[in-house]
Amino acid sequence: MHALPEDHTGVRMRRLRLERHLTQRAVSDLSEVPYSTYTKTEQGVIPATPHVIAAVARALRVDVATVMGQPYAAELRADELDVLIRPVREALDVYDLGPDPDVRPRGLDELREDAESLCAAVRAGEIKQVTSNVAGLIVEATTAAHTLGNSEGWTVLASFYRTAYDVTAKLGFHDLAQLALARLDWAAQRGSNAVLSGMQQYMRALTYLREGKYRTGQRLVSLGLSTLQQADESTGRKVVTGQLHLGASVMSGRAHDRDQALAHLGEAERIAAATGESVKVHWLAFGPTNVKVHRVSVLAELDEYGKAVEATAGLTIPKDWPKSRASHHYAEVARAQMWTGKVEESFRSLLIARKTAPQQARYHPTVRETYAGLEAAHRKLPESFLSFGSWLGAGH
Numbered sequence: 480m481h482a483l484p485e486d487h488t489g490v491r492m493r494r495l496r497l498e499r500h501l502t503q504r505a506v507s508d509l510s511e512v513p514y515s516t517y518t519k520t521e522q523g524v525i526p527a528t529p530h531v532i533a534a535v536a537r538a539l540r541v542d543v544a545t546v547m548g549q550p551y552a553a554e555l556r557a558d559e560l561d562v563l564i565r566p567v568r569e570a571l572d573v574y575d576l577g578p579d580p581d582v583r584p585r586g587l588d589e590l591r592e593d594a595e596s597l598c599a600a601v602r603a604g605e606i607k608q609v610t611s612n613v614a615g616l617i618v619e620a621t622t623a624a625h626t627l628g629n630s631e632g633w634t635v636l637a638s639f640y641r642t643a644y645d646v647t648a649k650l651g652f653h654d655l656a657q658l659a660l661a662r663l664d665w666a667a668q669r670g671s672n673a674v675l676s677g678m679q680q681y682m683r684a685l686t687y688l689r690e691g692k693y694r695t696g697q698r699l700v701s702l703g704l705s706t707l708q709q710a711d712e713s714t715g716r717k718v719v720t721g722q723l724h725l726g727a728s729v730m731s732g733r734a735h736d737r738d739q740a741l742a743h744l745g746e747a748e749r750i751a752a753a754t755g756e757s758v759k760v761h762w763l764a765f766g767p768t769n770v771k772v773h774r775v776s777v778l779a780e781l782d783e784y785g786k787a788v789e790a791t792a793g794l795t796i797p798k799d800w801p802k803s804r805a806s807h808h809y810a811e812v813a814r815a816q817m818w819t820g821k822v823e824e825s826f827r828s829l830l831i832a833r834k835t836a837p838q839q840a841r842y843h844p845t846v847r848e849t850y851a852g853l854e855a856a857h858r859k860l861p862e863s864f865l866s867f868g869s870w871l872g873a874g875h
Contacts, residue, residue: 487851488527489520491546495539496521509538526817526852529845530733530780533691542653543690547844549651554841554872560607560650566614567643568655573618574662577625584623587631590616594638598762601645602801604836610646613639624666633670637663644682649803650842657686673710674719677703678761681723684730693734700727718760721750725765725773732780740777744770756797764804768797772808779815787815806836810845817852825853826864833867847871 624632644659667675680703687696724747731740756766778787813828
C-alpha cells in the first residue's frame with residue numbers, strides 16, 4: 480500500500496494539466512520535457528526531478544510550489560508549525576512603521592547574540608524552535624533599528640530577516656521567503672552593508688532556481704557579484720562570493736548548461752582554497768567541503784547520476800558541519816543513488832538525512848520525491864521503509 484499521500488507530484492501534474500484542457504503531448508511540447516519522461520512522471524513510474532517540476536510549472540503557468548503541493552499543510556498542522564507562520568508574516572509587515580511605542584528593546588549586544596543563536600539553531604535543524612522565536616525578535620529589532628538609526632542596528636535586523644527567510648523557505652512558504660528577502664535587502668541598504676546585500680542576492684537567486692527561472696537567477700548572481708565589489712576586502716566578502724558561484728553552479732546544472740556549471744564550481748573551488756573551511760562566516764558553511772558537496776548536486780542536476788555517486792567517494796562530512804546542510808547533502812546523495820538503481824543505499828541515505836535533521840528532512844522535497852521513486856522501483860519494502868513513508872505523510 481502506498482505510504483505517501485495519493486496526491487503526489489505526478490497526480491498534481493495530471494490534475495493541473497486537465498484543468499487547462501491540455502494533452503500530455505501538449506505539456507511535453509510546452510515544457511520541452513521528453514514525452515516518455517513526462518508520461519512516466521505523471522503516472523508515478525519515475526520520480527519528478529527538480530528540472531522536470533520547474534519546466535512543467537512554467538508550461539502550466541503555476542508556481543513550482545503548486546506542482547509540489549507545498550506547503551505541506553497536514554504535516555505543518557501535525558507538528559503545530561502552521562500557527563507559527565502568521566506571526567512571522569505580521570512581523571515582516573511592520574518594517575516601515577518606525578519604533579513601536581509598546582516595545583522596549585534590549586541592548587544591541589543582546590539582540591546580536593540572539594541573532595547569532597538563531598542562525599546556529601537553523602543550521603542545527605531546530606526549525607520549530609526558531610520559527611517560534613523569530614517573529615518576536617524581528618519586532619523587537621525593528622524598534623531598536625529605527626530608534627538607533629545606525630548601521631549596527633540595521634545589520635542585526637537584517638540577520639533576523641535572513642532567519643525568517645531560512646525557516647519559511649524550508650517549510651515551503653516561498654512567497655513569504657521572498658518577502659523576508661525583500662526586508663533583508665531593505666535593512667542591508669540602510670546599514671550600508673554590501674556583503675549582506677550580496678548575500679541577499681544569492682538567496683534571492685535561489686528562489687528563482689526553485690522556480691526554474693534560471694536566466695533571472697543568473698542575473699541576480701551577476702548583480703550579487705557586482706555588489707560585493709563595493710565591499711572592503713575581507714573573508715566575509717570572499718565567502719559570499721564563493722557561495723554565489725556555488726549557487727550559480729547548481730542553477731546552471733539544473734538548466735543543463737554543463738560548461739557553465741563546472742566553470743562556477745571551479746571558481747568556487749579556487750576561492751575555497753584561499754578561505755579554507757569557513758563554516759560560521761555568515762553561516763554559509765563555505766569551504767572545500769561545500770564545494771565537494773555542490774559537485775555532487777551539480778552532477779545530479781545534469782542527470783549524471785553515476786558521476787554524482789562517484790563524487791561521494793572519499794567525501795567526509797566534518798563533525799562540526801551544520802546539520803541542516805549535511806541533511807540536505809544526504810538527500811541529494813539518496814536521489815543520485817536511487818536513479819542509479821542503488822535502492823538499499825538510497826534508503827540508507829534518506830535515513831541519515833532524517834537522523835541528521837529530522838524537522839528539515841520531513842519537509843524536504845527531495846526526500847519526498849526520492850522516497851516515492853524508491854517505492855515505485857521497489858515494491859517489496861521492509862517495514863522500516865513503510866514507517867518512513869508514514870512519517871513523511873503524517874496526517875493524511
